[in-house]
Amino acid sequence: MTSISSINADLHCHSVVSDGTLTPEELAQRAHANGVRLWALTDHDELGGQDRARAAAKAIGMEYLTGVEISVTWMGQTIHIVGLGIDAAHMGIVEGLRLTRDGRGNRAKLMAEQLLKAGIPGAYEGALHFAGNHDLISRTHFARFLVEQGVCKDTEHVFKNYLVEDKPGYVPHLWATLDNAVAWIKDAGGVAVIAHPGRYKLNAMQMDELYKHFKDIGGLGIEVITGSHSPNQYQTYGKIAQQYGFMASRGSDFHDPQESYIDLGTLPLLPDHLTPVWSAFQ
Ligand code: AMP
Ligand code: MN
């Protein structure tokens, strides 16, 4: 008998509507071809791809959950909160995300100014050229520009030497608050999930505080199986899910066939002993 945990669910990826390179339709096809049964497109701070993603999933007989990945500033760090199963037309989240996106244009211009000082001209226009959605210019688009220019050999190299703290092209930014992001998701009928917990530069005490506060304000899930986690981290965050009483999520964080750590639907399945986040939508 197959358990509910063993469904091939991929609940985290990006399209051209944020910083991915495939369209919602191409992602749906690719997910389905890789055996995904339950899918969510989770563009950064943006719901513009949801109707297309849902329609494409429906057309090929794949279950779909509305999704988003919200940029949040917490304890001076950027963390990401995934929202699943939301009503994409709900005013609170639509307006909240619009405000969250708002600062990106100005931030991009400041990033380009810094890169110019570091001897790299034309970065704003260059990054914009890679952005499928001009409202959502991101560091990923700058990274692709720097690779195109031959400054770095790949985007991994870019995120070690540029666009990060203490390197050229880094501009600190204030995103949404954790409380607001979780409230937008909950008010829109969705489930809030801490994305890729293994990636944050927070110590154990700060992570504990994050889990407790997230739980207090109604956060329900945490990503356990995700593209940027190591097998050791699958164990670590599986234990965290049990310890704090979170449902567990699985998502590739796929952006592009060449750049991404891992393809849609190809990560290990969620372990049987964890409660999958999709049980909230049964
Ligand atoms: P932004 O929201 O503009 O700050 O851009 C964040 C995006 O940059 C993430 O969603 C990733 O797609 C990408 N990114 C950040 N750090 C890395 C990294 N170390 N390697 C690859 N991509 C990264
Ligand atoms: Mn991204």
Ligand code: MN
């Ligand atoms: Mn993320």
Ligand code: MN
């Ligand atoms: Mn992501």
